[in-house]
Amino acid sequence: MNTPEKPTSPLFLDFWSGLSQNNPVFVQMLGLCPTMAVSNSLENGLAMGLATTFVLLCSSFLVSAVRHYIPSEVRLTSYILIIATFVTVADMVLAAGFPEISKALGPFIPLIVVNCIILGRAEAFAGKVGPLRALADAAGMGAGFTFALLLISGFRELLGSGSLLGYNVLGPRFEPWVFMVMPPGGFLTLGLIFLFMGWRMERDMRRAKEEKA
């Protein structure tokens, strides 16, 4: 951003909402399939988060820029086509520049097309506002998604392989908890995060009630 922004400007709010109170994974529960499928190592999680953010930024900008020219009857089809185009770009860039990551993520890169976060933002936000706000919102949603992926994949890699980004952290005497990098570990990690959030919400509500009494 070339202009310094006050923390309360709408652009910043658009960005911040995706990161916190409207976090796509933890609050809206969108895009769960890629969240769990590729979060068995921090590297995969980071790559998936960045690829999705790229597609989100490009497609939100384009959807917002051409929003006056798309008749509303065919808007979903047009959005899907725009998204699929950028996903193909991301897929080819990854395959050319980072063949190892591309191989590890496999079909989950093309599957970004059906990530409900992207179509959801195009339909609920980008198709209704100007390109600048759409970009800010996409950046926030992308950052929120990447943050969620980093949290889950970091937890799973740390417990499941005893390492972070491939570097051994917990030392040679740590017995890897292989369960965590297998499919059930994904469900369990997200379940634990939801339980923790539910516990905090309940505690806050109880405290508010006690203060009132």
Place this chain on the structure above:
Amino acid sequence: MNDLAWIFFSTVLVNNFTLAMFLGLCPFFGVTSKVDNAWRLGAANTFVLVITSLSVWLLNTFLLAKTPFLRTIAFIVVIASTVQIVEMIIKKYLPGLFRELGIYLPLITTNCAILGLALFQTTRNYNLIQGIVFAFGAGLGLTLALTLMASIRERMDVADVPTMAKRMGLVLVVASCLSMAFMGFAGLGSQ
């Protein structure tokens, strides 16, 4: 024949689309509060999966051999139109079923299980018969996972659980246990 049976059982049980490969989680968490809805949605998905498998085979064999970079776009367009056609056919000939499925029918388009099937079928080079068996197995596996989850959630509704687990937390932990149970099938078909 042996090969076909292996594809079928490995897709239904060992590599279950929902519980082992995380495809189609949206309906898995969204629609599984009632057993009736769960298996109906599973049946509709199976139908779309089989038709998609057929169309993807046609596309791969006759159109996309020289232009593999168009795959993602071509697949999603074919899936969207397939769902639309299925919706129209069911509406015309089976209006009762159409009313019962309601909004779930168009939502099948954005179910990643369908696009996932198309992509896996392509990367594994399945022929027509293998593809259809694969699609049928995937649909059956999806229906199985949806129905199991819905049955458990119906029981959970009447159970007394702590407030902090009332929302999605407990559902995800239960999904983890289901997924763990399905890992037990891994010994069935190790290739």
